[in-house]
Amino acid sequence: MNVDEVLNRIITINHAWKLSREEFGSSNAITKALxxxxxxxxxxxxxxxxxxxxxxxxxxxxxxxxxxxxxxLKRSIVIDGVTRTDAEHLPERIAKELFYELEIEALLKNNENIHV
Incomplete structure (x- = not known):
């Protein structure tokens, strides 16, 4: 899977999550899964x-x-005709569940050579 496909999945799931949150609430199992x-x-x-x-x-x-x-994103990517410079938001509390503290620090510093 290439970076465009991963980004497209993130965007699509983010939209579905927002719709689910509006329709069923943030504590709904489907909303949480998305x-x-x-x-x-x-x-x-x-x-x-x-x-x-x-x-x-x-x-x-x-x-x-x-x-x-x-x-x-370090350089923009066009997804469905829209130029993207990011892959949505990630709450710090969830990032701390997915990454070690040192990983988060490295990811925050990994902004060299940006060509957006």
Whole structure:
């Protein structure tokens, strides 16, 4: 699977998760499963394509009680005619479930050679 396919899955699952959350609520089993699946694909993107991706703290969307990471792309990718520079958000609490602390630190520093 190439990076475009992984990114497309993340975007598609993110849309489905948001629809499920609106329709059934955030505590619904399907909503949680979609959230977890999206996060798993984001982790795969970050681990399998470190030359293409990194984490950045999203200061625009983070709140006092919830830090959000933006899963960023080092160069833009066109998906379904839309230029993408990110692969959606990943809450810090979920990132801590998926990555070791040292991995998170490395992913936050992995923003060299950005060509967006």
């Amino acid at each position: 959230r977890d699946q999206k996060s798993s694909w984001q982790a795969s993107l970050l681990r399998d394509y470190p030359e293409m991706s990194y984490l950045k703290v999203d200061t625009d969307n983070s709140t006092a009680d919830e830090i959000l990471y933006s899963v960023r």
